[in-house]
Amino acid sequence: MRKFSGQLAVSGFVLVGFGVAVGAQQASAPIARYEMRAETVSGIGGMGAGGGMGAAMAMAFGGTPKAQHMLWLDLGSSRSASDGKPKAEHFMPAGAKLGKSVLLRTPEPGKTAPPEPGEKDFQRPKGRMLIFWGCGERAPKGQPVVIDFSKLAAGQVPPGLFTSSVPLDRMVSPSASKTYGYWPGADGKSAKPDSVLVGAHRVAGNYSPEMAFSLAKDFMGPLNASNTQQASGSTLLRWGAVPDATGYYAMIIGGKQSGKGGEMADMVWWSSSASRQFGGGLADWMAPATVARLVTDKTVLSPQTTTCTVPAEVKAAAPDFIYGTLHAYGPEESFAYPPRPADPKIRWVPEWTARIRHRSTTGFLVGMEGFGAGPATSGEQAKAECKPKKKKGFGGLLGGAMAGALGVPNGSDDGC
Template sequence: MRANVGHYLVGGLILAGAGAGVVAQQASAPVARYEMRAETMSGFGAGGQGGMGATMAMAMGGTPKAQHTLWLDLGSSRLAADGKPKAEHFMPAGARLGKSVLLKTPAKLPAEPGMTEFQRPKGRMLIFWGCGEHAPKGQPVVIDFSKLAAGQVPPGLFTSAVPVDRWVSPSSSRTYGTWPSDDGKSAKPDSSLIGAHRVAGNYSPDIAFSLAKDFMGPLNASNSSQPSGATLLRWGAVPDATGYYAMIIGGKQAPKGQDMLDIVWWSSSASRQFGGGLSDWLAPATVAKLVTEKTVMSPQTTTCTVPAEVKAAAPDYMFGTLHAYGPEESFAYPPRPADSKVKWAPEWTARIRHRSTTGFLVGIEGFGGAASAETQAPKPQCKPKKKGLGGLLGGAVGGALGIPGAGGDGC
């Protein structure tokens, strides 16, 4: 009595794509919506906040082990009868999470996904985009933060073409539950999602489905300097990847005694597209459209050259992330009627999206390859107790880049 569906709820209508056109079907909102996001994290960032696991692995002469992470969100239009909401997700044994995990209803609701605030950095931001030996005419776009009002987001800084797409959020739910929580559990490198899943609670109908897709394989990336001064990024193809997207954040430290610096931001998109949904989990149909628009690299692509001007503008540090967007599985009960004239009243909908991500330091051996044998870990360019990359950029920018530990303390 369950069905896999490939559609989206949009304002009470189901838009079912067909080769001959789009058919609109009336539908009521489901009582409950369930969302799972699965990620495989490798490279810098794997094994702990701020990449500490990767740092320790490199220090001991090893390679950081890829990690699996899982986020669960349940939203319902119901309230718990006793005023004490409780829900849990019963996992297959291969998940290695015990019989179930509790979906906790937080006393204080978390912030909505997306950009919630912008902490203005000092100095300037130089924005580059596109793969190639050299940046084309018109780049970089320079934003002088001294000319912006406090708290003002620079116009056009984040993409508007790719919004964050979440079914479940605290504001769209009468009762909301989420995991990970404070139960001390987390997905493991050998956890598997394949098999039967059930979500049960006192504020939502029972949800049951079986997953056929597992965590994606890890991204194995490397980077090397080219004679032109450009940086060549390489990675191995990941099965089930629907497309790839790379970002790099870098910087030029100000002369000693001065508090100003340049922040450099580069994206692999052929157009000026940054942040937003590009740093999130994207549906395969969305990725396919973005590949056509050359915002996202195709699943057949395994290289991208970062222009020489990016490295020249950011001589002190360059940190990158590479996303491999993956498959989606969607479920609903009862199934959507085949006759588009029949109104659909689902009790629940559920979906899981996948991605694989790797973090790397450009030119640092052990994190995605080195530019040369002489490359060594850079000395700290800041005094202790200053904020890290996330702090330099402002919390919103660091979050948009997906920087591990963005906004945390450190150099």
């Protein structure tokens, strides 16, 4: 490390909750912001997170794919590269098993970074959407709320569909940066199931100050979940507690086919929130303080909760396809240089800030053996009863956003 980096490493400062107003102290925006998002993905979601052929074979033999680790890096700076050729690298501890470093790629002029799930354009939704929420054997009076897409203008998002009390976090992005770099990129590298993040990290480039910090938190443990159909028609979701979890949130999306080319006549969306709270920051990596507030108002299930019953009406309304996602929100570590002055009268001028947030996610098919489901039909029975469906997905920009929020691909050839 250069002398500058060594001084940072020795200082060992940690800033908790950067970005939240602190008293009357004034603070300027940092030259550079760095963000890491670390996720452990299990169940069906693990198949799309680097599971590859091994995950597919596990599914074929009635097993569950091995949990995968996923890591996203984003660097935003108010500076331009000195030579007009942006370059930045993240040097990680050997335990990360990503080589000496990973290269943060800057999008070429006129191009943007790969879109997040749900940001692609899809055909406009048809039919209706039925919205349920809350844990319990039966849906309470007033549910479902029904949205008829035929009564909406083209491209219109139904008013009040997505939560306004849990806004999306202001993350590092190309639009908010003069120069931007991201990873994974085109280097073919990705986090592995046994990658470890704990240890010294350094980020160096030609368009931002050099950063050095040490992480004490590793990837979270996997969510081991099951779902079992009850005599009442409801579905019991059960999962093992994950260390460091700050709260849990479950979502289920399903549908009922119209019989016309496999299109969905009804889309069904359920949330474990005690109130009507969907989307927004709930599908994000939320800060522990935010999660604590949402646990208090019962939007998020407490870290001590390990079960939730999905009302019978949800499965009844979505007989043809029903997929769920369970999030365990996790810890955060934040760093900054120089540290915030203890005297609130002194203006704080940080050169850079960095943070890493964690979560663990699992995906499951409701009522299907394996992949987070309880006892159901045998593998042979499931294969015999499975009827291939055309590749339709959820449809529409709204459907794409919902699919992205759940972590499920927007369209698949069949469920066999």
